[in-house]
Amino acid sequence: MIQLEGSHILSVNQFDLDTIQTIFSVAQRMQPYALRQRRTRVLDGAILGNLFFEASTRTRVSFSTAFNLLGGHVAETVGSGTSSLSKGESLFDTAKMMATYSDVIAMRHPESFSVQEFAKGSCVPVINGGDGSNEHPTQALLDLFTIEKELKEKNKDINGMNIAMMGDLKYGRTVHSLSKLLSLYKNVTFTLLSPTELQMPQHVIDQVVNAGHKVNIVDKIQGNLEHADILYQTRIQEERFPSQDEANKYRGQFRLNQRVYAQHCHQDTVILHPLPRDSRPEANELNDDLNTNPNLAIFRQADNGLLIRMALFALTLGVDSQLEQHELPVNWYVRK
Amino acid sequence: MIQLEGSHILSVNQFDLDTIQTIFSVAQRMQPYALRQRRTRVLDGAILGNLFFEASTRTRVSFSTAFNLLGGHVAETVGSGTSSLSKGESLFDTAKMMATYSDVIAMRHPESFSVQEFAKGSCVPVINGGDGSNEHPTQALLDLFTIEKELKEKNKDINGMNIAMMGDLKYGRTVHSLSKLLSLYKNVTFTLLSPTELQMPQHVIDQVVNAGHKVNIVDKIQGNLEHADILYQTRIQEERFPSQDEANKYRGQFRLNQRVYAQHCHQDTVILHPLPRDSRPEANELNDDLNTNPNLAIFRQADNGLLIRMALFALTLGVDSQLEQHELPVNWYVRK
Amino acid sequence: MIQLEGSHILSVNQFDLDTIQTIFSVAQRMQPYALRQRRTRVLDGAILGNLFFEASTRTRVSFSTAFNLLGGHVAETVGSGTSSLSKGESLFDTAKMMATYSDVIAMRHPESFSVQEFAKGSCVPVINGGDGSNEHPTQALLDLFTIEKELKEKNKDINGMNIAMMGDLKYGRTVHSLSKLLSLYKNVTFTLLSPTELQMPQHVIDQVVNAGHKVNIVDKIQGNLEHADILYQTRIQEERFPSQDEANKYRGQFRLNQRVYAQHCHQDTVILHPLPRDSRPEANELNDDLNTNPNLAIFRQADNGLLIRMALFALTLGVDSQLEQHELPVNWYVRK
Missing domain, CATH: 3.40.50.1370 (Aspartate/ornithine carbamoyltransferase)
Incomplete structure (x- = not known):
């Protein structure tokens, strides 16, 4: 069992069976929140840096929705053209900056091992959202x-x-x-x-x-x-x-x-x-x-992706045991 | 009078006079919230999927602001290049995915009838934000x-x-x-x-x-x-x-x-x-x-656009009668 | 000492030493919130129009994070191609529209004096995030x-x-x-x-x-x-x-x-x-x-940028004295 609170999630090689079962068990507890049967605001005020240097609507929105469903805000960057990376900034410098702004970072980048490189500069958890042909844990x-x-x-x-x-x-x-x-x-x-x-x-x-x-x-x-x-x-x-x-x-x-x-x-x-x-x-x-x-x-895979990402945010930020303490009623129309 | 709660808003042909008057009466009730004289959080925790496959700052920000003013989060997608549609994904598949992530979807797309096609795959209300030369209800x-x-x-x-x-x-x-x-x-x-x-x-x-x-x-x-x-x-x-x-x-x-x-x-x-x-x-x-x-x-048209979109979100999500129950004071400077 | 509440922040020429010391003293009070030691929701429900007609990840995310850390929502526009400006809309018209949607606006634009021109149409405070080779206050x-x-x-x-x-x-x-x-x-x-x-x-x-x-x-x-x-x-x-x-x-x-x-x-x-x-x-x-x-x-400059921008939002929106009244506990993992 590895320590998830405060850790980066970079590669499937990090996981053993116990860790996987912990993640899956928290993911399962996320289901009523994802289905809008219940609502939590456990990450109200927290900020996700959602860095997609390569386009991927599905993965990007899955991360942002997972974070919103826990109550947090999302600061999004899409495309490499809009980034200081195109002015020659190193991944390390970008990470130092983004970690100042965010409580946790999800990142996709077209180059293999770029997310690992980035994580070295970040004092907040970095979750790999796909680094080229390398990994997409x-x-x-x-x-x-x-x-x-x-x-x-x-x-x-x-x-x-x-x-x-x-x-x-x-x-x-x-x-x-x-x-x-x-x-x-x-x-x-x-x-x-x-x-x-x-x-x-x-x-x-x-x-x-x-x-x-x-x-x-x-x-x-x-x-x-x-x-x-x-x-x-x-x-x-x-x-x-x-x-x-x-x-x-x-x-x-x-x-x-x-x-x-x-x-x-x-x-x-x-x-x-x-x-x-x-x-x-x-x-x-x-x-x-x-x-x-x-x-x-x-x-159903898309639904499960949401649960897994909610679980990873809750675990890396250490709030998995507090979901129920921050519940509020759902006021709006719930899809059937 | 048509049923608005849980419904898609795709075409002006959907409306009769009674429905229009219902929408306008809710829009009128939105005015103090739009002017920041009052504040409601009736959609706190809800997520708008704001899908602009064609650029339109005015309409896009009008939808997102309307949703924020009711207390909800916005997950935004701008431009077709960032979308799986460019990898050959069908509108139906995109809708199945986005409906997992969102409580309601606003969508603009350059092709006529694309929003209608998309709505077939969505289990949450879809509001047409303009489908090519066809409609912009x-x-x-x-x-x-x-x-x-x-x-x-x-x-x-x-x-x-x-x-x-x-x-x-x-x-x-x-x-x-x-x-x-x-x-x-x-x-x-x-x-x-x-x-x-x-x-x-x-x-x-x-x-x-x-x-x-x-x-x-x-x-x-x-x-x-x-x-x-x-x-x-x-x-x-x-x-x-x-x-x-x-x-x-x-x-x-x-x-x-x-x-x-x-x-x-x-x-x-x-x-x-x-x-x-x-x-x-x-x-x-x-x-x-x-x-x-x-x-x-x-x-004044721009102001009214905000009211209409707030009304459509409140009606399709069934919270139009609960605005006042979720009020909080406005703390900040209010423009004159 | 100039009046900051309700004012535009367009140029360093606006400032005298007293005003600067006021901004710095509020910025200093922002530090525990920026470091997530404390949390405030004083701008909960307020909306920042974050208009970046020229790309700048660092400045853009710094503004959006500063606003989120005070509890507000951010409506973002990135790149000139997505804007009505490319259809010939004047900066005045764009400002009239955006001011309807926002409580405060941060704006970057590639042309000198464009933000000043824009501010003439806005009834909410406009903060210059860089206007070409002119200013970046x-x-x-x-x-x-x-x-x-x-x-x-x-x-x-x-x-x-x-x-x-x-x-x-x-x-x-x-x-x-x-x-x-x-x-x-x-x-x-x-x-x-x-x-x-x-x-x-x-x-x-x-x-x-x-x-x-x-x-x-x-x-x-x-x-x-x-x-x-x-x-x-x-x-x-x-x-x-x-x-x-x-x-x-x-x-x-x-x-x-x-x-x-x-x-x-x-x-x-x-x-x-x-x-x-x-x-x-x-x-x-x-x-x-x-x-x-x-x-x-x-x-440390990046950290300070966050504090300065939080201070400018609090001062232009007149909530600098109310931060502590809207505090909530931080639930999540705080970086060391």
Whole structure:
């Protein structure tokens, strides 16, 4: 169990199982507040520095909403052009400044390890909202949290489950981070389904295998999804392929729609995707006809992201035990 | 009377006279809060998703201020480049996500009917802040509210009034929407003053005439404004004309300044404009020398926009009857 | 002593010594709130219109944080592209609108005197956050406040001190404004150290000399910093020079690092810089090896900027005497 109060959240490598369970248990307690059934003002007056040097509406608004739901204010910076970084300021100097203004900082930046560099200059907790191709730890946590919740609904457990990861496993950082977190559990079977060119990197496979899990590397859907408890779909990035023809050939093999699901998955297979999904016809890795499939969990993932980020704010700022002491009634219309 | 609590506000076609009067009566009750004479926190803890996929400082800040004045937080997204829409996400998926984060959503988007499409995915009320050339219902409501208030000051009424609309009546969506709302009243005389190329579309004229109102279509100021209770000026968009020479010729005929007003209007004619007005010499549809004319109502329009948007938030979130229960004193300097 | 409640803050020329001392005394009282040792909600419900028509993360977030720390909401506009100004709206019209929405406005704009022009249309206090090459009065105040605090730590006073200003003294507006404020004090010795091409403008020198201060104009470090109580470093802008070779020659002479400091300053010389400092090797006017020098005050400057801006909001809105009446406990983790 690591100390979360006053700590930076930079990498999935920071977490052990106890810490993860602590985060998930606080996240679960956030649900009535996220659903507006209850309301807390435990962070009233606190300020989140929400620094998005790279655009990402989903992640940015998820952080800001999580903070607002705990009662705090958000100071937002979007885009690198608006920053002193473009005038040559170091990440260290930017951090010294932003830490003066904020009680906690969420940061996304296009360069790998930039958030870690930034954190060195900050005396307040920094939460990594994605540093280039390196890490996106809150995404990995919300993916894992979603898997745990979805399996629980079906009386299953992460220990012993079968997960299929599909698509671009080489460049998709979310599947790398999720695999590392799953390594902490017992007896997981990984089915890694991708074009040969886009296979999971060997160092991730090694970590999983060394932790005692089973890994199947395959390159087509047929016969490989029927035992999947979880199917984690990703985007195939066509710019990775030598030619458009080749890209089209592969893409056709990894698209998921209601017909493919019915034919190749079992009736309980839960579908995840890191979002956003590309709905343009030339991509279409997750067809809209799955929207009515109750096992499509992608919109519940967004809800869970909010809970995880609320939990991380409460834990790093040490207010997780005080939520109920700062409650006020909800006055307004609550969605059904 | 339509149900407003929990409803989307997408089009002026939704409204009947009773609904309009309900909105206006709540808007009127918002005035002491907008003027900082009183303060309410009825939406403390609620979150507005303020989605401006197209820039508009005036409308965006009007929505955010209206929400802040009721005590709520605002999560803002500006510009399409920062959005997952640019990665191919559907409006439906974006709406599912944003509705998780927000209690109510205000949205502007450059494409017609995009806000309607978005609203299908949202379980919280969506207010259309302008969808391309299609609709801008809160602008139409604030125009109508301003007309009602300004006429009342002069002991007049919308029923039986004479309104002149001037400029580009073909492409200006505000005059279309306002005409539709005015159709709900009785015995309005419309003077539609524009270059022939920029006449009001026939379907709008038909709706007005079928509702029993009188329409005069004219192409010059001389002799056509002397009975106007309201003069609604718009911008003439020069890019619509075959040549710059032709644009200049027309523009000169439709500019309004103190001299033209004194010569062609009567002393009570109230001047409106959808704003912003273009103050560059080549445009100048509403000269700055009118700023001291007490019948120039354009700045009162901005005030009224705030009241209308506060009313729509209170009504869609069902807190209109609770404003006074959540009052706190105003501590700070109040402008005179 | 000028009246601050309800007033615009546009230029350092507005201030006399009494007013400055009033601002500094309120700024000092803001410290426990800025450090999160105490919390006030004296501006709960008030709205800051934070208008940055030119990007500046540091100044923008400093204003927004200062307002949040007093309990208020912030409505932000960043970049000129998102504004009606690009559609030809006058600054007067923009001000009329924004003043309807806000209780106080902070504004930065790339054009000189634009904020003054804007303020004519605003019925709420406007604080100049930088108008092109003209003025940046809150920067000058925070520089002066930092100098006063740093000297006090060393039992010195502004009256009678020796300040060296170094770098581009021709185009750097901060050194112009600071010099004007220092003219209000007694017996200051100014050492103006710059390449001949970038000397302090004569009108600033005249003002300083006419106020009875001593001015030394020099062009190299050697022998000119040993009596400096304050060393105010600025950036040398290479684009001002006829050739890259010439720029490099000058730059080398005005870089500051630990070695230069040890050799040419005395052990108490306090280093300031308007920030951001350019850490790229080709600029490097203030080397990172100074970060551990206790006399490097640049990060304390950022803290002081927050205090000054909190003080200006409290004073212009007339709540400076009510801070303690609106206190609430701090619930969350407080940085050490």
